[in-house]
Amino acid sequence: MGKGEETRSMILDAALAQASEAGFESLTIGTLASRTGLSKSGLFAHFGSREDLQIATLDHAAQRFIETVMTPAMLAPRGLPRVRAIFERWLTWTQCREIGFGCPLHAAAIEFDDRPGKVREHIVAHFERLQSALERALTIAIGAGDLRADLDIQQTVFEVLGIIFAYYHNARLLQRPDAARRAEAAFARLLSTAQPAI
Amino acid sequence: MGKGEETRSMILDAALAQASEAGFESLTIGTLASRTGLSKSGLFAHFGSREDLQIATLDHAAQRFIETVMTPAMLAPRGLPRVRAIFERWLTWTQCREIGFGCPLHAAAIEFDDRPGKVREHIVAHFERLQSALERALTIAIGAGDLRADLDIQQTVFEVLGIIFAYYHNARLLQRPDAARRAEAAFARLLSTAQPAI
DNA sequence: TGACAAATAGAACGACCGTTCGTATTCTCG
């Protein structure tokens, strides 16, 4: 890896931390330059524009998500265990970095949900990829007989997302210590109506 | 109502529209001045600072929410109908303004969830007020025999919030036309496990 | 090692930011 790529990677780590702390809107050239110790123009040269920096940071976050959540979850046995693994890791993946950070992808989704452009497209692509990965895991679980054959997969994905978002809301904004327990209970209830009748 | 209050109210309407469109971070003195046709300094005089403007806009949104969602829902009969009314109105309350606007309170919650300050405190206060109103409606529904006596009220509120957030995500970011139907189905499933055994 | 490319720094730009101040206009009410 040449010097350039190394620096770029270091910048993206700092950018991801910044975006996780205070949102993508706070990701300015100036603050990121002082955070990395580079000059504004030196940093700028690695990206053609602020928008490209935002996109690169977004993709960096998405890749980090895949590494932290999806790839390890795929090591869990096929079927329900894998679905559970995705949920568990998804809930707590932000804690793999410093404490108190939020999910940068969730923050970006709301910041850009009505601002058309390349950034928005990358966010949409990430969530569609993510949701279809969860759909596949659910399909496998149905095939394995762990879940009801007539389960509405997309509906289940919708509800899992809701549990995750409610968890972020209660844990970060409202600082409720029982947020994780509530999320687990909601997920358990979701599975209880998704499992085959005995 | 004096001239001052009238102008201030007009400014807050425009500010709420702006915040709903592009987030509270986009709520700058300059853009709001040109949006209202006032001069920057003329607008600024109505609020002591940008932070006070943000807080006033936030409170304006919260009051609008109460008028649009909670107050009409209280006209529904006590018990399950009232709970349903809150949910239905909450889902679609943003459509009372121009099409495509998001929930400004949800956007604010994520923008400020890790930025301590007065703005954050106002957001927290709104959601706690809101969630406890939903808790009261659920308690009444239990008392009326519409819901199970041993229902975990706070858990139910947690899950309702999740459905709302998932709806916003699917409707606004992913532009899925079935978002409302998914939300209805999730709510129906929630109620089905909350109703008393026959 | 020396030449050439890659990477970084520094200064400057026009634009916009929140904010202040002095002045002019407009409303309110005796």
Place this chain on the structure above:
DNA sequence: CGAGAATACGAACGGTCGTTCTATTTGTCA
């Protein structure tokens, strides 16, 4: 109507924004 207060304007402030140049340093490789 006319005095005084309330309201709005215009210009300017220091600061930061993204971006563009030109140097200068640094790394790479024949």
